Amino acid sequence: MISLTSPVETRAHHWRAGIKLGALCASTLILFFIQNWLFQSAFLALVIVLYLLPGWRFFTHGLKPIKMLWPFIVLVGAWHWWSNELQQGAIIILRLLSMVALANLVTMTTRLSDMIEVVRFLTRPFAKMGFNTRALEIAMALVIRMTPVLIGKGQKLTWAWKARSHRRSGWRILLPFTVLALDDADHVAEALRARGGLTNND
Template identity: 60%
Template sequence: MISLTSPIKTKAHGWPAGAKLAALCVSTVALFYVQNAAIHAVIFAGILTLYALPGRAFFMAGLRALRLLWPFIVVVAIWHLWTGEVALGAAVILRMMSAVALANLVTMTTLLSDMIDVVRTITRPLTRFGLRPNILELAIALVIRLTPVLVEKGSLLSQSWRARSCQPSGWRIILPFTVLALDDADQVAEALRARGGFDALEDI
């Protein structure tokens, strides 16, 4: 499985995956207890500083991940401008950006295999209730790996539309994007079946 770990090594690469994921959970929960937009701005600035410490390449890679949030930022901003709750909207947007930035920071500095090992350890006691941890592990790995692939394909579809039309793509690429996503899902399913399906994961 291809990992999304950054090839640019940082000190955080050597930290235990469990500790980083636990810190991420605690930090994300703490963000929801902060309501002041100014404090959120300071927190987000601090997170950007963490991105900048390893160098320009690492920083720009982090910003590219955050760029994917712009549709949600636009929707939240328009809604809160409409309702007149500008300060609340700013807090919501900054909270969302900080949470995603922290999650992406963990992803960039942690091997996918290490994160899967943490999930395996946490879910092992649930096997007595019929849960199959290997299926959950594979599902998490597929989501982490395929989400940026689908985002990239959506971006290429949008660029192709703009190259052929003066109108914005908007809803017009939803159908071809859905077809691409279903085709990818079908290929993954075929690959799993060719390797014995979920039962083959028991031997891993």
């Protein structure tokens, strides 16, 4: 899940988070078990329609994070072309696009607090057994919140490199990006410690 809540209000914003997350899990299982490129293509077309229904602004807002998948698509496509398994490669690529797009759609139409509440409900039996479920809730929130932040910083590093050189940045921004990520992780850890760490509040 790579996007934050969409600024465009849709009907899905008012659906219960548990229903949307349950539908996402069920759809993912279906996509994994059906090895048919026609079905995968039709499913992806359905997902695209779901993005288009709220309007063009919603569609373009949701499409931006999906563009991050192109290196994986190229890699998977090249490997299956080399191994002469183009149909299997097409199925994997279509499945990947559908799964990520659906997950992104859920986060675009669901508040983070509502998703965390679902996780808290599902892990309540483990909390009663003495397990620290707060760590899972915090981890989920951090992944969803920090992913777009790190993507933005990576883009700024790329732009800074292009302003100073005509060569492609490529691996050259990997080290400064890693340093930025570790620095952010350190600040987040300090903030968590200042607020009591990951102990259960119950």
